[in-house]
Amino acid sequence: MATSKKKPEPEPRTLAEAHEFVQRTRPASDASPAVWLAYRRANARLYDHIADVDRGHHHESKYYVGYEQRKAEEIAAQIQEEDQADN
Numbered sequence: 407m408a409t410s411k412k413k414p415e416p417e418p419r420t421l422a423e424a425h426e427f428v429q430r431t432r433p434a435s436d437a438s439p440a441v442w443l444a445y446r447r448a449n450a451r452l453y454d455h456i457a458d459v460d461r462g463h464h465h466e467s468k469y470y471v472g473y474e475q476r477k478a479e480e481i482a483a484q485i486q487e488e489d490q491a492d493n
Contacts, residue, residue, distance in 0.1 A: 421463035424456045424470075439485050446478035 418424040428449050433441045450471050457467035 418452065418456065420460045421453075421456055421467055421470075424452055424467070427452065439481050439488070443478055443481045443485065446474050446481060450474035450478060 415427070418427045431445070431448075433445050437445075453467045453470040453474060457464045457471065460467065
């Protein structure tokens, strides 16, 4: 009996591919802040990588790095506030 193994997706190599990947992997709107934080941090790393390999979109990719980092910082602050309120 053959098992179905899902082939790993190829790594995005262009800014357009990165945008598509980010949209496909977006968590549900009611996902926990920890899930959103991991998503935003991963996006920042992805866009940073894209800035190096898709040189024609270097500056635009760097904008998205900053955007995702800011969103991650907001979520991290929210998590910290919730943790402090619980204690």
